[in-house]
Amino acid sequence: MSGGPAATTPSADDDRFVRRLVRRETTVSRSASVVVAMTVLLLVAVAVATAAVVVLLDQRIAGIDPRTTIDAAVRAPAGLVDAVVIATGAALAVLGLWFLLHGVLPARRPRHAVRSTRLGVVVDDEVLASAAARAARSATRLGPDATVGSVGRRTLDVVLLPASGVDVDAAAATAAVERELAAVEVAPPLTTRVRVRPTGRIDG
Structure with missing residues (x-):
């Protein structure tokens, strides 16, 4: 009696492993974006920490006194500092929004998974589009260049x-x-859309 559950456990583990592999092959890795974001944050933190230490030690950076720079910014014409702050804030907001959307929105490779009970099969969208175009061409007896296929996430045109x-x-x-x-x-399943271009071709 105890052999029943134990026998089903490897199958469930295999299914999860296959699904993980298929997901990895059909979605874009965000490792590069994470590395870029962490590098930018690290550089900003290092710059701020370095400037703070230089000010505390009454030193200069490349011959420039940070306190002199701050004093010059304070004495800048009215409105100039506000404009710089607004421009910098807008740039940081755009950069943050880009990283946020890149992390939240789905990013997929041009591939689709093929259902299988034992294997994880992934097919490029170009292969699906070519197969669909070939099937349409066979049904209509058109020439090799008379059918064009394209695959999106949910549609096949x-x-x-x-x-x-x-x-x-x-x-x-x-x-x-x-x-x-x-x-x-x-x-995911594809919705088929077949269209006939009304202008047609002129074969020589």
Whole structure:
């Protein structure tokens, strides 16, 4: 009786491991942003600490007395210091907002996961777009350059470029693309959109 739960534990651990690997392959790492942010904060902290020590020791930095710089800023024309403070604050606010959005908003690689019960499979969006374009081309019997596919996070767009005066069956192309997607079961699911460019092409 005790063998039942123990037998299911490795399977659950494997599933979590596979999901972690798939998430790592489909999302962009934010390590670089964290390193940049921490480096900037460290440099600012070092600069402030150095200036404070120099003032306490009555020394100069590269021949410049920090207290002289502060006194000159205090004696600056009215409004100049306020403008500098506002400009600096706005720059810091923009930088902070960029780091915040970069850390909160999802950032994904141009890839989708393919559902599998045992393996973690990741497919590039270009491969999915090429397969969808090929399926639409086979259903409509268009030429190699007459279908263009593109993949977003939730949509798969296929554009048909028939020769001028040639009618194509967009419904058949849509059904073919949907069958192609159903065969691989990508995650997150994609919504198929097949369009026929009304201008057409002129084949020489």
